[in-house]
Every structure is written in structure tokens, then in C-alpha cells.
Amino acid sequence: xxxxxxxxxxPAGPVDRDEHVKQAWEKRVDALxxxxxxxxLRRVDEARRAIEALPPDAYDRMxxxxxxxxATAQLxxxxxxxxxxxxxxxxxxxxxxxxxx
Amino acid sequence: MAxxxxxHHHDHAHGHDHKTHPHPKQPDLEDQPLGYYQIMExxxxxxLIEKGIVTADEIRQALEVIDxxxxxxxxxxxxxxxxxPAYKARLLADGSAAAQELGxxxxxxxxxxxxxxxxxxxxxxxxxxxxxxRPILGLPPDWYKSREYxxxxxxEPRAVLREFGTDIPDDVEMRVHxxxxxxxxxxxxxxxxxTEGWDEAKLxxxxxxxxxxxxxxPRLG
Amino acid sequence: MSAPAADTAVPARFKPGDRVAVxxxxxxxHIRTPWYIRGHTGTVERLCGAFPNPEELAFHRPGLPAQPxxxxxxxxxxxxxxxxxxxxxxxxxxxxxxxxxxxR
Numbered sequence: 001x002x003x004x005x006x007x008x009x010x011p012a013g014p015v016d017r018d019e020h021v022k023q024a025w026e027k028r029v030d031a032l033x034x035x036x037x038x039x040x041l042r043r044v045d046e047a048r049r050a051i052e053a054l055p056p057d058a059y060d061r062m063x064x065x066x067x068x069x070x071a072t073a074q075l076x077x078x079x080x081x082x083x084x085x086x087x088x089x090x091x092x093x094x095x096x097x098x099x100x101x
Numbered sequence: 102m103a104x105x106x107x108x109h110h111h112d113h114a115h116g117h118d119h120k121t122h123p124h125p126k127q128p129d130l131e132d133q134p135l136g137y138y139q140i141m142e143x144x145x146x147x148x149l150i151e152k153g154i155v156t157a158d159e160i161r162q163a164l165e166v167i168d169x170x171x172x173x174x175x176x177x178x179x180x181x182x183x184x185x186p187a188y189k190a191r192l193l194a195d196g197s198a199a200a201q202e203l204g205x206x207x208x209x210x211x212x213x214x215x216x217x218x219x220x221x222x223x224x225x226x227x228x229x230x231x232x233x234x235r236p237i238l239g240l241p242p243d244w245y246k247s248r249e250y251x252x253x254x255x256x257e258p259r260a261v262l263r264e265f266g267t268d269i270p271d272d273v274e275m276r277v278h279x280x281x282x283x284x285x286x287x288x289x290x291x292x293x294x295x296t297e298g299w300d301e302a303k304l305x306x307x308x309x310x311x312x313x314x315x316x317x318x319p320r321l322g
Numbered sequence: 323m324s325a326p327a328a329d330t331a332v333p334a335r336f337k338p339g340d341r342v343a344v345x346x347x348x349x350x351x352h353i354r355t356p357w358y359i360r361g362h363t364g365t366v367e368r369l370c371g372a373f374p375n376p377e378e379l380a381f382h383r384p385g386l387p388a389q390p391x392x393x394x395x396x397x398x399x400x401x402x403x404x405x406x407x408x409x410x411x412x413x414x415x416x417x418x419x420x421x422x423x424x425x426r
Binding site: 211213228229255256257258259260271272274275276277278279280281282283284 | 354355356358370371373376391393395398402405406407408410411412413414415416417418
Binding site for chain 2: 005006007008009010011012013014015016017018019020022025027028029030031032034035036039041048051060062064065066069070072073076081082086087090091093094095098099
């Protein structure tokens, strides 16, 4: 079955040449990915595989850096570096902190 | 897809240094509540620091490496190749080694440099994801990672290049390179007429990121 | 990037100039042979070297022995039934040896 990411040759519209300024969090996603690869806690092939496994509508809806962040979290979960529970709780804590600002 | 907060074209070779000329605050964007993945980024980072797996300093250093990489590095390689035939030969034989000669840390990539000539025009894509010679050109533009580019440039490269304002005559072979595995690609554009006697710095200034991907050709002025 | 494990590499079957066919396989998993090129015939442009298999690396395995990786060149007019460019246009893709069969 053709993967949703495997799009070479499929019909599509004109190329949008507008570029967005990279936000700080997006660069941090990239920085974290590099760092984890250096520490052998991530391989780019694993990250690609995790992104390819996203449901097609999620793949299309998510931004590039959202997909890479999702992949990083997935790999850390697979390796047991973090657990869903602790990540979920930390995300709740961050959300509460950010909302209180 | 990506937030189109401040769209403008980065079709020039100088590094975009946000520290010396920062973009104006984007009120709509920066006052929005954080998205799910932005929160995840903060949470993962804090957890990993708490666990002693990464440090804030390491993240800062990784950010500095990312910021230090700009298309100006690739432009220097092109300008050197245009003025030094022996360097050009080495560049075409082993792109990574030729980059290292100019102090560009290309140890992470196996770089293949493909030469545009009067008879051949090369263009690069990664249809499966976003493979790009980051150590040589920095981060890829949004359009390179887009569905539209990845889907269409392999099948109708001439039409896609026309959208970038580039018309390749029919007597010139159009060759598309799909980066599917471990190699990364840099296009060595043809040196334009009218640049005779220019020094490397002046030549590098007309070598844009887009012409090293292959969607445009260098223009004078 | 770590160097290819040269001493445990699968021997190279093909050389530049060889005609090769991309297998029409459809396995699940992490596959780096694009859908659009499967089943097509091209010419080996060069042997890039031998690299750990990304299909295995994607699932936390070492991907050894390293597989020969080739750049293979295809005529666009043969890859796309509706290709509108001139007959000499080409596309080059990196393909791992286990996806290639010899063509007489």
C-alpha cells in the first residue's frame, strides 16, 4: 500500500513560495532532534518511520515541526526514556503555567 | 500547515541573522495560546533536563550550530569552483571533502555535487520527506518540504521551475535527483556571462539557495 | 554519520552502466524506494557505497550487513505515461541493492 508520505508523482497544486520565519520552538525541535541523535537516543530513520505512521489527515494537518516533535516523543516513549504518564503530567503542568501568565 | 506569520522570500545567500536585525513582534502569533506540540516541546525538554539526559547548554549549542548554517556556505563553494578549476574537479569528485577544505563541517553528510552545463540542468528534491544538505545550506525552505513540490517536481520539473521563473529550453536535459537514501545533493549552477573578472566574494553574492537546489539560475544584480 | 560497515557489507552485484529493474514489491514498514519508481527499468549511474539498511534502522535494529546503494538513472518519458518534457529528460534515485534485479 502506498504510504501517505510517498507522494512523488501525485497530482498537486502550484508551489507556494512564501516562507514563514522559523519560530523559536521550531528551532528547538530541530536542536533537540540533533542532540538526541548525537546521544544515540534517536535515529533519523526511526523518526521518519514514526512520521510515516501518522494518520493521513494528521500528517496533512500538522506542520512540519509538529510532525518532527511528535516523532521525537514517540521515539523517547519507544525507548522507555520517558513514559506517557510522566509526559502527559508534565504537559498539563506546562499548560497550566502558560495559561496562568 | 506552517504559520505564515511573516512571509518573505529568502532567495539570497546571506545568513539571516535574527540577532542583528530581528523581525518585528508579530502580535497575533506571539499572543496565541501554545499549541499541543509547542507544549510537548517544552515538556519533553524539561523532562530530559530533569533526568540529566540533556542540558540547557547542550540545547543552546545545538541551536547555535543550526543558526550558523546558511546558504552562504554553499555559495562559497560554488564561487570557488567557478574561479578554481582544480577545486571544481575535487568538488565534483567528493563534495563532502571539498566542503571541509573551506572549513565547512560536512562530516554528517555524503555530499554529491551535480553540475549544470549548457546541455544539462539539475534539480533536487526529497519526495519521501525533506532530505536536504543542511550542513551546506542550512534549513530547507517551506516549499521544498511541501506536498506540491515533492509531488510535482519529479513528474513535471519544467512546469514547476517555470513557477519559480525558470525556463529551461528543450534542448537542455532536465535531470531530477530524488534524495531517497544516504546521499545529499548540491547543484553547481553555471557561471553566468558578464561575471568575468569578478572576485569570489562578488560571485558568491549572486549564488542563491534556490539555484543550489536547482529551481533557479544565478542572476546578475 | 557513522561509516558504512565495509567488512560486513553484502557484495555489490551491479556496476555503472548495468541495466536494472526496480522490483514491484509492496512490503509494509519503512521503505525508501518510492512508489512511483517500482517496476521501472533504469541504468546504474554509480555505486554510492554500502550502508546499513534503513528498513531495519527504522525499527531499532542495526541494519547490517550493509547493503550496496546505487544511483540509478531513468528516462522520464518511460517513468511517466504523460510526461510532457523532451525525451532526453531523466530522473536519478538512490536505490538499495535488494530492490534491484538485473535486466538482460
